[in-house]
Amino acid sequence: MEPELGVAVVGFGWMGRVHAQAYARVPHHFADARPLRLVSVADDVPGRAEAAARRYGFEESTADWRSLVGDPRVRAVSITTPNFLHREMGSAFAAAGQHIWIEKPVGLTAADARAIVGDIQVTVGFNYRHAPAVEKARGIIADGGIGTVTHARFRFLSDYAAHPDGALSWRFERARGGNGVLGDLGAHGVDLVRHLLGEIDSLVADTAIFIPERPRPTTATAGHQRAAGEPGPVENDDYFGSLLRMVSGARVTLDCSRVAVGEQNSYGFEIHGTTGALFWDFRRMGELGVGTGRSYQDEPVRTVYVGPADGDFGAFQPGAGIPLSFDDLKVIEAARFLRSVTDNQPYGPSLTDAIRAAEALDAMEQSAASGRWVTLPR
Numbered sequence: 567m568e569p570e571l572g573v574a575v576v577g578f579g580w581m582g583r584v585h586a587q588a589y590a591r592v593p594h595h596f597a598d599a600r601p602l603r604l605v606s607v608a609d610d611v612p613g614r615a616e617a618a619a620r621r622y623g624f625e626e627s628t629a630d631w632r633s634l635v636g637d638p639r640v641r642a643v644s645i646t647t648p649n650f651l652h653r654e655m656g657s658a659f660a661a662a663g664q665h666i667w668i669e670k671p672v673g674l675t676a677a678d679a680r681a682i683v684g685d686i687q688v689t690v691g692f693n694y695r696h697a698p699a700v701e702k703a704r705g706i707i708a709d710g711g712i713g714t715v716t717h718a719r720f721r722f723l724s725d726y727a728a729h730p731d732g733a734l735s736w737r738f739e740r741a742r743g744g745n746g747v748l749g750d751l752g753a754h755g756v757d758l759v760r761h762l763l764g765e766i767d768s769l770v771a772d773t774a775i776f777i778p779e780r781p782r783p784t785t786a787t788a789g790h791q792r793a794a795g796e797p798g799p800v801e802n803d804d805y806f807g808s809l810l811r812m813v814s815g816a817r818v819t820l821d822c823s824r825v826a827v828g829e830q831n832s833y834g835f836e837i838h839g840t841t842g843a844l845f846w847d848f849r850r851m852g853e854l855g856v857g858t859g860r861s862y863q864d865e866p867v868r869t870v871y872v873g874p875a876d877g878d879f880g881a882f883q884p885g886a887g888i889p890l891s892f893d894d895l896k897v898i899e900a901a902r903f904l905r906s907v908t909d910n911q912p913y914g915p916s917l918t919d920a921i922r923a924a925e926a927l928d929a930m931e932q933s934a935a936s937g938r939w940v941t942l943p944r
C-alpha cells in the first residue's frame with residue numbers, strides 16, 4: 567500500500583467543495599486508491615475555511631494560502647480560486663514541487679498557463695472528458711465507427727448570467743475573470759473538441775457583451791448569486807460563436823453563452839462522419855446517440871445507455887441506464903489525479919491541454935478584434 571498522501575484545497579467556493587467531496591469519495595469508488603489525508607483548506611473570506619474544515623474533515627484551515635507552499639505535509643494541492651489567482655498560486659506550488667489539481671481555465675491567458683512550471687503532475691478540471699459517454703464516443707471515432715469526421719457542432723450554453731441582477735462578481739472583470747465566457751465555458755468546449763477530434767488548425771470567432779452592467783455585490787460571493795449594489799461595467803464577453811478548421815480537415819462550430827435564456831447547462835455535441843454520427847447532451851449524460859450503419863441517407867440513430875464497460879462507469883453503478891452526476895465526474899478526475907501522482911505520469915487532462923485550450927481562446931479574441939481567421943501556434 568502506498569503511503570498516505572497529504573492534500574490541501576485552496577479556495578472554498580463551489581469548486582473547492584466539489585474537490586473536497588471528490589477526495590473523500592475516491593476510496594468509496596476506487597478500492598485501490600491511495601489513502602489520503604485532508605491536511606488543510608485555505609480561503610481568504612473570514613470564517614469560510616474554518617467552516618469548511620469542520621464540515622469536510624480537514625485537519626486545519628488557514629486564510630493564508632502561502633503558508634501551505636512547501637509544507638512537507640501537503641504533497642498535492644487543489645487550486646479552486648478565481649482565474650486571476652491560478653498563475654501565482656500554480657507557479658508557487660509547482661516551484662515547491664507540490665502536485666496540482668487546478669481548475670480550468672488555468673489563468674487568464676495561455677501565458678498564465680505556461681508560467682506554471684515544475685517537475686510535478688498537473689491535472690486540469692476539464693471534467694466533461696470523463697463522462698463515460700464521451701469516452702465511448704472517442705473510442706467509436708478512433709475505431710472509424712462513423713468513418714472520417716467531416717463536421718460537428720459543439721455547444722456550451724448556459725443561463726447562469728442571464729438575470730440582469732446577477733452579481734458583478736470576479737467572473738465579469740477582466741483583471742480577475744479574464745475573457746469571460748471564453749475561459750468559463752469556452753475552455754471546456756475547446757477541450758472537448760480537441761479530446762474528440764484532435765488539434766485545431768485555425769479559427770474565426772465573434773464575441774459579444776449583451777448585459778453591459780450588473781449590480782456590484784455587497785457581500786463576499788460564491789458561485790452565481792444575485793446582488794443589489796451600485797451598477798458596474800461588465801468587462802468580458804457573454805457570448806462567442808466560432809468556426810474551427812481542424813488539422814484533420816473537419817469543420818466545427820463551437821458556440822458558448824452565459825446569458826442564454828432557456829438553456830440550463832446545455833452542453834453537448836453533434837459529430838458527423840462520412841458513414842455515421844454521434845450525439846451527446848450533458849443533461850442526459852449517460853445516453854449517446856449513435857448512428858453507425860452503412861445506409862448513408864436515412865441512417866437510423868439509436869440511443870445507447872453507457873454501462874460498466876464504458877470509462878469509469880463501473881466504479882459507480884453496476885448496470886447501464888443508471889445516471890451518473892456532475893460530482894461523479896469530479897470523483898473520476900480526483901482518482902486519476904491521485905493515480906498520476908503515484909505513478910508519476912498523467913492520466914487526465916494535463917497542463918498542455920490547458921495551454922492548447924487557452925491558445926484557442928486567445929486566438930478567438932484576436933479574431934473577434936480583427937475580423938480575420940487566426941492560425942493557432944503549433
Ligand SMILES: NC(=O)c1ccc[n+]([C@@H]2O[C@H](COP(=O)([O-])OP(=O)(O)OC[C@H]3O[C@@H](n4cnc5c(N)ncnc54)[C@H](O)[C@@H]3O)[C@@H](O)[C@H]2O)c1
Binds near residue numbers: 651749
Ligand atoms: N470544472 C468546472 O466545471 C468548473 C465549474 C465552476 C468553476 N470552475 C472554475 O473553478 C474556479 C473557481 O470557481 P468557483 O465557481 O468555485 O468560484 P467561487 O467564487 O464559488 O469560489 C472561489 C473561492 O476562492 C476564494 N478565494 C478568493 N481569493 C482567495 C485567496 N487569495 N486565497 C484563498 N481563497 C481565495 C473565494 O473566497 C471563494 O471561496 C474558477 O477558475 C472557475 O473557472 C470550474
